[in-house]
Amino acid sequence: MSTDRDLLDALAAVLDQVDPVPPHLAEAALFRPPADLVPLTWLADSAVATPPNTRGAGPSRTLHLGHEGDGTTVDLRLDTVDDRGVRALGLVHPPRGGTVHVTWPHGGTAGDIDDVGWFQADLLPTGPLRFVISQPGLPDLSTGWFVQ
């Protein structure tokens, strides 16, 4: 191992042997052409910082997102239920009705936003998720992908 590069190449080979990349991961690296969605801004995430006036994040993850353009805010509460999946409860403000589409790498589901702005989705798979808020007459708003 005469040079630093030789040493680092040998290290990379050792790491590959000790903890190899699962073979299916390359196939799982799907290319998804980007959809025409407006990204919501992440304003708060209990996985990054404990929300004010709480002692700890607890078992739930809470997200607060917004879009300055049309004044929409979205609050999401996510609960992972054992190994069975993720429960999502959301509130869109101001309430305008519409639909929420939840997408994961190999599927998706949709639900209505009620008159007060609430929506829910039960037992989504753990792993990468994306929520898209579709409101009448407005561009679709996306949380972007995140892992839950």
Place this chain on the structure above:
Amino acid sequence: MHDLTNAELVSRAKLHDESAWREIVGRHLPLLWSTARSAGLRDADAADVCQYTWLALAENLHHIRTPAKLSGWLITTARHEALRVRKVRGRELPVDLWGPPEPDFPSPEELVLADEQAVKLWRAFSGLTDQCRDILRLIAYAPDLTYQDVAEALGMPVNSLGSTRSRCLAVLRRRVGAEVGV
């Protein structure tokens, strides 16, 4: 495809060139996997972080300001998400894969290594500080990363990275030497 730069691959992937996308994945997957695992994630969560990173890249392909810095963008994206997942998963942290091995017995990791030299290198690497392991892992898998890329990915000041990198390499080299005869 192997000869293309990251910037060229990004340009082609923007035009939905599937082979360019596959090359990006092949070139960076070991780095992303190692990044997620080094954050303390179990296999399934590390796999989710890798998959998330590719989804995020596809979604942001047209917004990456400096395609030549693709490797740095991928590492930073994966590491940030891995740290979030670690917090979301709370107490589900696995046994520390990268912790120091017992000196007198081969660790599970050592049992899979092909030769004595590899075992020496693994032992030497395992005994380094977390910071040294993080730096060396990144530059081992991605030699083209700039100091700025590595510093951003690890949340370190860039002005101290050069000296820290040199010190970590020197310690690793010395300990590999010291393992001779073990």
